[in-house]
Amino acid sequence: MILEDDADDEAEDEEVLQLLAAVERDRRAVPKTQNYFEEIIPRFSSSEFQSHFRMSRATFEQLTRILAPDLQGLHSVVPVAKKLSVALWYFGNQDVYRSISDRFDLSKSTAWQCVIDVANSLCARSENFIHWPTGLEFTRLQHEFQQMAGFPGVIGAIDCCQIPISAPHQNPDSYINRKGYHSINTQAICDSKRRFLDVFTGSCGSVNDARVFQLSPLREEIMRNMDQYFPEQTHILGDKIYTVEFYLLPPYKNFGQLTDRQKHFNLVHARTRQVIERAFALLLGRFRRLKHLFLQNIEYAALIILACCCLHNICISLNDEFDVEDIDENVNAPCDVNVPENVPEDVPNDAVSGNVQFDPEIKRRIIADALYGRM
Numbered sequence: 001m002i003l004e005d006d007a008d009d010e011a012e013d014e015e016v017l018q019l020l021a022a023v024e025r026d027r028r029a030v031p032k033t034q035n036y037f038e039e040i041i042p043r044f045s046s047s048e049f050q051s052h053f054r055m056s057r058a059t060f061e062q063l064t065r066i067l068a069p070d071l072q073g074l075h076s077v078v079p080v081a082k083k084l085s086v087a088l089w090y091f092g093n094q095d096v097y098r099s100i101s102d103r104f105d106l107s108k109s110t111a112w113q114c115v116i117d118v119a120n121s122l123c124a125r126s127e128n129f130i131h132w133p134t135g136l137e138f139t140r141l142q143h144e145f146q147q148m149a150g151f152p153g154v155i156g157a158i159d160c161c162q163i164p165i166s167a168p169h170q171n172p173d174s175y176i177n178r179k180g181y182h183s184i185n186t187q188a189i190c191d192s193k194r195r196f197l198d199v200f201t202g203s204c205g206s207v208n209d210a211r212v213f214q215l216s217p218l219r220e221e222i223m224r225n226m227d228q229y230f231p232e233q234t235h236i237l238g239d240k241i242y243t244v245e246f247y248l249l250p251p252y253k254n255f256g257q258l259t260d261r262q263k264h265f266n267l268v269h270a271r272t273r274q275v276i277e278r279a280f281a282l283l284l285g286r287f288r289r290l291k292h293l294f295l296q297n298i299e300y301a302a303l304i305i306l307a308c309c310c311l312h313n314i315c316i317s318l319n320d321e322f323d324v325e326d327i328d329e330n331v332n333a334p335c336d337v338n339v340p341e342n343v344p345e346d347v348p349n350d351a352v353s354g355n356v357q358f359d360p361e362i363k364r365r366i367i368a369d370a371l372y373g374r375m
Contacts, residue, residue: 036103037082050322053085054092054286055311059320060084063311070121076110086111087118091287091308116300119307129310129317130196138231144192149271150371156189156197156236157276158248160209161283163201163290163305168298175298177205184293184301187212188309189236194279195316199309202302210241222247226357233363237273246360249367264375265368283312285324 049057064081071080086104101111145154162183175182183205189198200216222229230247242250251266284290287308
């Protein structure tokens with residue numbers, strides 16, 4: 001009987017040893033993908049390449065030449081094109097680092113460093129990719145915006161976008177936005193082609209859009225030299241959360257008392273301003289990482305967001321089109337609208353031309369009258 005028990009114990013021990021051996025085999029490192037960058041990617045068709053890297057081969061090659069001086073020999077011997085491929089794969093997808101590092105036959109730490117190197121290079125050159133218009137560009141932008149729905153004097157549209165993030169370790173409640181999730185509030189102003197003219201990111205999700213604008217470096221620069229940023233009484237359009245400024249026109253707030261002129265103003269305003277919503281839709285559609293940033297260190301969030309905004313502008317500048325579901329424009333045929341000759345008595349005589357400032361409410365009323373008069 002004792003011998004039978006010993007035999008049973010030995011059999012059980014053998015089963016345990018076999019189970020442990022199987023677990024140990026499962027723990028062994030999974031072989032990484034071999035030569036994916038060197039052999040597989042070059043065989044991609046044009047559509048396959050754009051689907052994976054969110055831009056055309058021509059844009060990729062141009063970007064490689066731009067960033068090469070910054071990335072060559074930086075932190076590793078990984079080739080510049082491979083660093084950029086890793087970064088673009090990260091920006092354009094929601095893959096975890098283990099998957100990305102296996103795909104490109106790199107360690108996780110090296111893959112992460114490739115992303116940070118590319119993001120740092122883009123952000124260091126951000127003024128080359130994201131910049132305010134100058135000279136004749138103001139005239140061109142006014143014409144392009146007016147072609148949308150007839151709104152005069154517009155050079156850009158402003159809005160904010162909440163980029164979802166994982167809860168930070170420090171002060172997590174500060175990042176909870178009004179919709180109840182953790183986020184980084186990113187402000188952008190775009191032109192008629194959805195190209196960003198200015199980006200300000202890094203604000204906690206709990207900070208509302210109007211406050212973000214008050215904190216932005218752009219507003220400080222505007223206060224110092226408004227003529228440089230808004231010549232000839234030009235302006236940008238924002239939604240109703242913004243305060244009426246001579247250079248920033250929101251729609252009329254509807255408390256049930258709006259006149260027909262004000263309602264029509266709001267309609268034309270919305271058709272023009274929606275370009276910024278379409279710009280954010282394109283940004284998040286092309287660089288899907290921004291649909292949710294899983295980061296252990298929240299300090300990298302602003303870096304990655306700004307880098308994606310730079311890439312967004314580069315692609316637009318190179319006419320690199322990308323299909324995403326845009327917000328329905330539903331814009332009627334454009335109509336030309338000029339400031340009326342009969343200006344209200346409370347406006348200075350020289351305010352219709354040049355850059356003389358007066359009450360922004362009066363400016364908004366003049367435009368509303370002009371728009372309504374051309375119906």
